[in-house]
Ligand SMILES: Nc1ncnc2c1ncn2[C@@H]1O[C@H](COP(=O)(O)OP(=O)(O)OP(=O)(O)O)[C@@H](O)[C@H]1O
């Protein structure tokens with residue numbers, strides 16, 4: 001998260017007065033993440049997170065709020081928007097839509113081990129199972145047109161060597177369609193900073209604002225891109241643990257197994273491109289993060305090398 005919308009104590013107090021959540025005792029901006037503005041808020045009733053939505057379209061927001069309610073009702077460890085005194089889940093703050101969530105226990109694990117990789121795999125399978133019949137109306141942009149859209153934003157500013165890798169990879173992805181793979185609701189951003197653990201137990205799966213209908217296996221490939229390497233060096237044992245955790249609940253189909261190396265490459269390409277967009281077109285904000293795009297270039301090159309010899 002970054003803080004783009006700066007709010008005053010008076011605004012926070014006024015905002016929270018619409019909720020039956022007690023008296024505000026203090027608040028501070030959260031620096032993790034990129035897309036929305038988040039604040040920790042302590043009240044006399046407990047610990048909360050206030051999210052000010054910065055870029056999600058107003059027409060999409062109710063769908064995300066309903067999805068979070070559905071996931072929580074299914075017993076997934078996901079924060080859901082708390083209702084205000086009028087039973088509304090969204091309110092305006094500084095002319096932007098905002099919502100309040102209970103703060104989940106736990107911390108993000110920055111150096112995950114096998115158990116963590118296994119658990120995120122298992123929870124993604126659980127997410128996919130519990131949303132099988134959930135009609136989510138938003139399509140994921142994790143597909144070739146989405147990659148091309150991101151690439152168009154940065155192509156003019158890239159080094160020749162990077163352009164060559166990206167062009168080759170886009171051509172490879174175009175020639176290896178994901179058609180026929182099982183689809184459903186995907187989280188699309190199951191990065192380490194969106195997952196909390198208490199000890200070795202997963203206690204929070206956060207940030208569903210990239211979710212959409214897409215290829216299920218992409219969720220695993222995206223998780224692999226963030227969880228299954230050690231400082232940019234692919235860790236095969238962690239990849240195996242991620243897959244094993246997932247397959248405990250949902251064994252992969254033959255086509256999914258065949259396309260796994262292709263999807264690993266797609267996920268690395270996607271986050272290389274999206275981080276380049278953030279780096280080369282930064283948004284202004286009071287506290288903002290810039291994450292390294294290079295790690296995904298490095299992963300993509302390793303995946304390509306491994307795929308060539310597989
Ligand atoms: N309900 C919650 N409980 C505990 N921590 C939370 C909660 N909601 C958000 N956070 C914290 O705030 C951070 C940012 O939240 P979130 O990931 O939703 O923001 P974002 O800007 O949408 O991020 P991203 O760039 O990953 O899309 C999380 O990494 C987590 O540390």
Ligand SMILES: N[C@@H](CCO)C(=O)O
Nearest residue numbers: 034189191271275291
């Ligand atoms: N998790 C993504 C940002 C998602 O918007 C990244 O680290 O690049």
